[in-house]
Amino acid sequence: MIRQHIGISMKQILLSAVLLAGFFNMANAAEKVETLKVCADPFMLPFSNNEENGYENRIAELFAEKLGADLQYTWFPQRLGFIRNTLKKEEGTSGKYACDLVITVPSSFELAATTKPYYTTSYVLVYKKGIGLDDLTDPQMFSEFVKEHKPGVKFGVSDRGPGQLWAMNQGMMSSEHMVPYQGQPGDAKVHPGQRMIEDIAAGKIDAAVIWGPTAGYYAKQYKGQQEFVLLPIPDDKSNREMKYTYSISMAVRYGEKEWKETINKLIDENSEAIDKILTDYGIPLVK
Structure with missing residues (x-):
């Protein structure tokens, strides 16, 4: 009886040891990344190229260094x-994928599993100093300011995204003011936000609503x-459709819990370095 009990106990111990070994092997496998394979756009600054x-x-590059891994892109x-x-x-049939990490997605992204947010930003109202808009400090007062001080203002807006809703709410959708921009041109190398900034600089338009990272x-x-001047546009709390502020996460495939935890840990441990990178690129951060 005692031998039988001891035998069962030994089996339980051995089974537990095997399970624990498997667990630690899985944990180590999640940490040991030989190549960090990143999914990225080849023509989309300030994000990637x-x-x-x-x-x-x-x-x-920062994450690859911390992981002790090579860096590879799929464009x-x-x-x-x-x-x-x-x-x-x-x-092919290797069970591997072209890449394993997307670095910029909305935190509400549904096509993949998102990490914790690593920054928050917003759409911004952009204008150039010295053209009669310098006293404008609140984007919500834009239409009133224009009517009173600069009635002939030309305002750029993309045909995609929430900038249209904001322009409509501000009464700036008339042909008198609005200059439309194609939100997704046929040429993947053309970025509408870049073009709007260039046109403001050249005096072709006076102001525009642009996604904050691009504008900055x-x-x-x-x-x-x-x-x-970049003025962050606040969300309209009375209307959920009027949302202009978004948290940004990274994305991995659904079901890859250990890999997601590895990325979350990298985000936590390198938050100051990440913030510095974003600031160096002019990204307007909403704290």
Whole structure:
């Protein structure tokens, strides 16, 4: 009886040891990444480009260094089919994928599992100093200010995204004021936000609503030549559709819990370095 009890106990101990060994092997496997494979857009600064000049590239380099891993990219334009052709694209029958990490997605992204947010930003109202809009400090007063001080203002707005809703709410959708921009041009190398900043600098338009990271980065390219004002547009708490502030996360495939935890840990341990990278790129951060 005692021998039988001891035998069962030994079996339980051995089984527990095997299970624990398996657990630790899985944990170590999650930590030991030989190659950090990142999914990225080849033509989308300030986020990324195939010359590796974007803030995503800087963060990827940081993470690869911390993991002791090589860095590899799979490039595809961030438009329809991006996740299918990158994060979810299987490489033959190996069970591996083209890439394992997307560095910039909305925290509410549904096509993949998102990490904890690592920054928050918003759409911004952008204008150039010295054209009669300098006293404007609240974007919500834009239409009233224009009517009183600068009735002939030309206002750029993309045909995609919440900028249209804001312009409509401000009464700026008339042909007298609005200058439309194509939100997703046929050429993946053309960025509408960049074009709007260039047109403000050239005096072709007076102001525009632009996604904050894009506006901040391209406005910074004119440092020492022209000065831009970026006014964050707050969410309209009375109307959930009027949302302009978004938290940004990274994304991995659903079901890859250990990998997601590894990325969350990297975000936590390198938050100051990540914030510095974002600030260096002119990204307006909402705290």
